Amino acid sequence: GATHLVPYSHKWTRAVNLKEKTVQVTMKSGSAVLWVGGMWHAGGANVSKDRERLALFISHNVGYLRQQENQVLSVPREVARQMPRKLQRLLGYKGGIWQIDFRDHLDFLRDGEVIHPSAKVAQKGWCKL
Incomplete structure (x- = not known):
């Protein structure tokens, strides 16, 4: 069918x-x-x-709209970690107005390790500084 x-x-x-x-x-x-x-x-x-x-x-929307399915939640982190960075960003691991506590979703793929050395997070325990 x-x-x-x-x-x-x-x-x-x-x-x-x-x-x-x-x-x-x-x-x-x-x-x-x-x-x-x-x-x-x-x-x-x-x-x-x-x-x-x-x-x-595969669905593409302008950056400020949300997709119907949250790919960040539906694709296991261990799977997303192995994907090329470009594909990670297509899944939603990127910055924007939907960020979590003003942090890039890519941070969560790395168990809170800050990707950019200049990035700082105020809350203790959120990332390894």
Whole structure:
């Protein structure tokens, strides 16, 4: 069961009816589909008896918006520690208005060790100085 999309639903001002006509996106293994995040979509039923269907969902938002799933919490720290820094930042380990006590999330990957030697934290026990 391929993913179902409701074309142009991201532009609608009316409520979406659950019986809307959908387009099923059937693709070859390894293919990708992109759509605007506001478009109504649903996963089709996996009707194969002996095969799992794997999917990877990546969402990008402007920095001041929060994603639906908090990747910082859903990806175990021991896994995130092994990822390239660029991927760590895509997961949310970066500075911004959502920082924890004005600290970069990358600090928490290193069990509180301060990454930048010039950084200081007022609360004792939060980092190794």
